Amino acid sequence: MDKLDMIFERMLSSRIFRNREVLRPDHVPDELPHREEQILKLGAILAPALKGARPSNVFIYGQTGTGKTAVAKYVLRRLKAKAGDKVITAYVNCREADTNYRVLADLCSFLDIHVPFTGLSTAEVLRRFIKGLDRKGKLMIAVLDEIDALVKKSGDAVLYHLTRINASLERSRLSIIGITNDLKFTEYLDARVKSSLGEEELVFPPYTYEELKDILDMRAQEAFHEGVLEEGVIPLCAAIAAKEHGDARKALDLLRVAGEIAEREGATKVTEEHVRKARRELEKDRVVDVLRTLPLHSKLVLLSVYRLEKLRIREITTGEIYNLYKELCKALGLDPLTQRRVSDLISELDMLGILNARVISRGRYGRTRRIRLGISERSLKEGLMEDPSVRGLVHWSLLSS
């Protein structure tokens, strides 16, 4: 091995990580601690598939990072291993495929049916799906993950059709596993869909602090070299995640990023300080990432809020923002959007946590929203500076009066 090889080799062979992939959020491990009960229950529900019978539809509830997706994927994998070609398993993330059309198109792809990503009517895609599935003469088990996102955005029409599809199938059958982290969302569902989809229900409780520690311990053995984690690291990750509704994904993210930071610094050990840095970095990355990809007019709205805060305006309202926003548009030679639209943009920014907007009534002086910035000045600048069309305005906003 020559010197160059050694440089490459040092890069390649991490002193920290053995295999960081097992800390990634979409990794499904061979063992899921503290989910035995859910695994067995889901397995029991799906077991009839082995004899060619149609399992009941299942509804899975639980907060983010409680293992819903991992358990569903895990059980399906095991089932598939036993059943072989007799069953077709499908997984659709409804946050990504968040329209009726796309969900159906995604399902079709598991049957090797090509559908264009636009152009057909939804009814036509449904027809093709039914025809394609029936031709297979098999059972299909379809996981619809984050199903609440679909229903909130596009209604339950597709779910209605999918739950009734078995009536139109002669040789095949379809079972649906719906996953949601929003417990209240079934209120939006048609009663028939609700009862059909909820033939069986599974609840995933949040992980406790102790359980999170177990999960991290197990994964850390695979992910890190021996002895690189300082003693308090895993407890700290678990404690932070336990506070946020027992979110295992968060715990794993913290551990992974802490490791990455340690590696970048050339440290030989991962310390609690690395975890604290990781926490800050994860939060900042999230915000900056959202900011960067914001449409231009949302950025201008945001800059207006920023400017008004700089001017120490006591109560920033929709109207004040709109006035300033119009000026920014003029300065850039853009046609301003209507106030109605800007009001919606403010709501979107509120939902992203970038702004805090609260409806208040000032009596005689009307009903409006009081709006404040929900992120640090540093994140805001970092997120907006690289957009050439607003960079100048960021500087301008810094000047007072």
Place this chain on the structure above:
DNA sequence: AATCCACAGGAAGTGCTGGGCG
């Protein structure tokens, strides 16, 4: 008790994109 502000936020419609079908 009535008024009225400054909007919130629903409903419906428009124009455009990117694609299909016959």
Place this chain on the structure above:
DNA sequence: CGCCCAGCACTTCCTGTGGATT
């Protein structure tokens, strides 16, 4: 080719409202 479709960003028009002021 002309027409249709879904989705999106946006506009237009609208009704509703909490509470300080009259």
